[in-house]
Amino acid sequence: MTDPVSDLTFRDATADDVSAVVDLVESAYRGESSRAGWTTEADLLRGRRTDTAGIAAVVASPASFLLLAHREDVLVGCCELRRTxxxxxxxxxxxxxxxxPAAQGGGIGRALLARADAEAVTRWGSGALEMTVIAQRTDLIAWYERLGFRGTGERRPFPYGDERFGIPQRDDLEFVVLRRPTAGTPR
Structure with a gap:
């Protein structure tokens, strides 16, 4: 059986990639196009999820990088890592x-997470990955738990009133903090 993600290539984003990354993130989380995949937040938030200034800042910062996944020169995934x-x-x-959204469910997310984990260890010696997820996204939290993330018990407020993060469709949004040891770290 052929590995469905063996044809992926990974690289750090550059300033030339910012627009494509914004388009990818928006398509995966917001609007009608996001409903083609399972990561949509369209019922929780309207508006933008990110913008060119935010993505450009990640790309330009020496404390972070944006990892891209390509299949046949087509951007199919991305993630940010930032030493915190x-x-x-x-x-x-x-x-x-x-x-x-068209590529979700085929192992790209798992492959990208594995590569990000390895890069965090190689670049910074990271012993853990930490993330925040909207608490109401129980399906997404369960997926991360299957990949070794665990809730820390910490909750963070949703930035109501800051439309850079979207326009909330309900008044009870908050983030849960998830963490997992990096590969090679005892679990």
């Missing part, structure tokens, strides 16, 4: 994670 803390070893924030 030393407790007791470096922790990498994992976010801006998106897979093209």
């Amino acid at each position: 803390a030393d407790e007791p070893g470096p922790v990498a924030y994992f976010g801006t994670f998106a897979v093209s």
